[in-house]
Amino acid sequence: MDRTVVLITGCSSGIGLHLALRLASDPSRRFKVYATLRDLRAQGPLREAAQSRGCPPGSLEMLQLDVRDADSVAAARARVTEGRVDVLVCNAGRGLLGPLEVQEAGAVGSVLDVNVAGTVRTLQAFLPDMKRRRSGRVLVTGSMGGLMGLPFNAVYCASKFAIEGLCESLAVLLPPFGVHVSLIECGPVRTAFQEKLEGGPGGALDGADAETRDLFSRYQRHLERIFHEAAQDPEEVTEVFLAALRSPRPALRYFSTERFLPLVRMRLTDPSGRSYVAAMHRAVFAEEPAEESAADLGGPALGPPPAALQ
Numbered sequence: 217m218d219r220t221v222v223l224i225t226g227c228s229s230g231i232g233l234h235l236a237l238r239l240a241s242d243p244s245r246r247f248k249v250y251a252t253l254r255d256l257r258a259q260g261p262l263r264e265a266a267q268s269r270g271c272p273p274g275s276l277e278m279l280q281l282d283v284r285d286a287d288s289v290a291a292a293r294a295r296v297t298e299g300r301v302d303v304l305v306c307n308a309g310r311g312l313l314g315p316l317e318v319q320e321a322g323a324v325g326s327v328l329d330v331n332v333a334g335t336v337r338t339l340q341a342f343l344p345d346m347k348r349r350r351s352g353r354v355l356v357t358g359s360m361g362g363l364m365g366l367p368f369n370a371v372y373c374a375s376k377f378a379i380e381g382l383c384e385s386l387a388v389l390l391p392p393f394g395v396h397v398s399l400i401e402c403g404p405v406r407t408a409f410q411e412k413l414e415g416g417p418g419g420a421l422d423g424a425d426a427e428t429r430d431l432f433s434r435y436q437r438h439l440e441r442i443f444h445e446a447a448q449d450p451e452e453v454t455e456v457f458l459a460a461l462r463s464p465r466p467a468l469r470y471f472s473t474e475r476f477l478p479l480v481r482m483r484l485t486d487p488s489g490r491s492y493v494a495a496m497h498r499a500v501f502a503e504e505p506a507e508e509s510a511a512d513l514g515g516p517a518l519g520p521p522p523a524a525l526q
């Protein structure tokens with residue numbers, strides 16, 4: 217039986233690395249995984265983990281693929297010996313944290329290039345063949361930051377909102393071709409994401425006014441609290457990718473956690489945005505955690521307080 221050929225971007229760490237391992241070591245042995253990395257010098261952790269997990273020979277291959285470079289994407293595609301990719305996982309991404317006014321143009325451009333244009337480049341490289349073969353699955357790592365605006369994450373959220381529009385548009389078009397697009401919407405996940413933020417960990421603050429700096433400190437305390445309470449391990453998130461992959465009729469969105477669905481619903485039920493903006497502002501910037509009550513968010517039906525996520 218032909219194996220399912222999977223190509224994943226951004227496998228040096230985090231979700232991409234764990235998904236590559238999970239599929240390559242699947243007991244069914246039905247996956248051939250091309251784990252791609254921006255820089256192959258970073259392949260050590262994946263290689264070592266594959267050895268210790270006992271991934272069967274030939275189940276996992278590493279390729280260089282920088283989503284900012286169309287030639288690199290094309291070269292990776294050419295190295296897929298099966299001549300086809302059944303499942304494409306667009307996972308590569310980078311964060312950017314801090315007040316918008318102090319973000320350097322280079323950093324803004326780089327995050328948009330990786331997260332938005334990079335995903336477009338990858339899709340452009342692989343979709344035509346899927347359409348021609350009238351078969352294919354596309355999984356894209358989405359974020360709560362693509363479903364709701366988060367303070368100090370404006371550019372990152374802009375990039376992830378763009379991904380929502382990109383995927384939703386393709387999901388409408390592609391079913392007649394037998395191609396299905398799904399977003400795996402992640403809440404906070406314990407990965408290297410915070411350390412690998414564009415411009416370095418901690419976020420850019422130089423040049424921000426005192427009041428904004430104070431709000432940023434509150435945001436950071438909130439983020440720590442939310443990670444402490446709600447962060448998932450990448451292994452848990454990869455199971456959601458598998459659920460999407462196994463579905464005979466894939467949905468557009470899968471959620472790694474239900475914790476933030478009340479906020480997603482709030483944005484839809486009050487399209488003016490007033491409820492969401494007020495609730496998120498209170499949740500992030502309230503002086504005391506006790507102020508973040510369910511009542512503050514519009515009633516118990518809204519569930520636990522919201523979080524600022526990636």
Ligand SMILES: NC(=O)c1ccc[n+]([C@@H]2O[C@H](COP(=O)([O-])OP(=O)(O)OC[C@H]3O[C@@H](n4cnc5c(N)ncnc54)[C@H](OP(=O)(O)O)[C@@H]3O)[C@@H](O)[C@H]2O)c1
Nearest residue numbers: 226228229230231282283308309359402404405407409526
């Ligand atoms: N962690 C979270 O809380 C969270 C929440 C929601 C969504 N997400 C999304 O999940 C995805 C994976 O992130 P993660 O949490 O697993 O963090 P991560 O460990 O930092 O992984 C990000 C991966 O993207 C790669 N990447 C960055 N720029 C690239 C480029 N130009 N070309 C190819 N690969 C590139 C990184 O490679 P290098 O190491 O070489 O830079 C790394 O392998 C991202 O799209 C992120 O937005 C994360």
